[in-house]
Amino acid sequence: MAVVQANQVLEDQSQIESGSFGTFVGVYDGHGGPDVARYxxxxxxxxxQAISAENYGVVTPETIRNAFLLTExxxxxxxxxxxxARPSIATAKVGNTGGVAAIQLSSEHNANLEEVRHELKTLHPNDPDIVALKHGVWRVKGIIQVSRSIGDVYMKHAEYNTEQIAQKFRLPEATAMPILSATPSIITHDIQPxxxxxxxxxxxxxxxSSNExxxxIVHSNPRSGIAKRLVKAALQEAARNEIF
Incomplete structure (x- = not known):
């Protein structure tokens, strides 16, 4: 596990839990502050754990959805x-060669993806501004890129979309329904030999870095320190892009 702090305050969190139930891995990408990622x-x-215990320890897609909803x-x-006392808390959030094939197990909930914009427009047919292109980047309501999150309550509950929060987050009009969703997308992959x-x-x-x-990098190097090696490669690529 490796982390690079990109902002003045580290907004991201991660965890690994392992036991008889299996292995739980969480990577929580925060924005607008560290509060939600930490929560x-x-x-x-x-x-x-609590919800699955009610079902004799069995984890199902419904168990996962309920855990997300309870956390939200x-x-x-x-x-x-x-x-x-802290209105900014309303704008904080937390959204996978060499003979080895890369299989992507999840997809981004990012307005830059056409399928995500289509989903948002379908869910909000009466809002022509549900997505807007700002400085070459598609954003939900012209503000943020993610379409699903825990947190970002100012985009879900009108009582937090007030002059108390920063102007850059404020929606120009009241919304009839939550703009973002805390419902996770769930993909099942059976582990193969x-x-x-x-x-x-x-x-x-x-x-x-592409999937491949x-x-x-992981396939061609020792596992010890491999997370740091991935981060280093990403930083080197970012530096090259910045230079050129």
């Missing part, structure tokens, strides 16, 4: 308690 790191797995509701309650490893990372890696490049 999710502290509560999502606990909620998953818990953080929204925290926002309700803290909003007047030839499967070698998994790479869990936020977009800080994938913006500068990341898999080749």
């Amino acid at each position: 999710v790191c502290d509560n999502l797995f606990r909620n998953l 509701n818990g953080f929204t309650a925290l926002v309700s308690e803290s909003f007047n 030839n499967d070698c490893f998994l790479i869990f990372a936020s977009d800080g890696l994938w913006e500068h 490049e990341a898999v080749e």
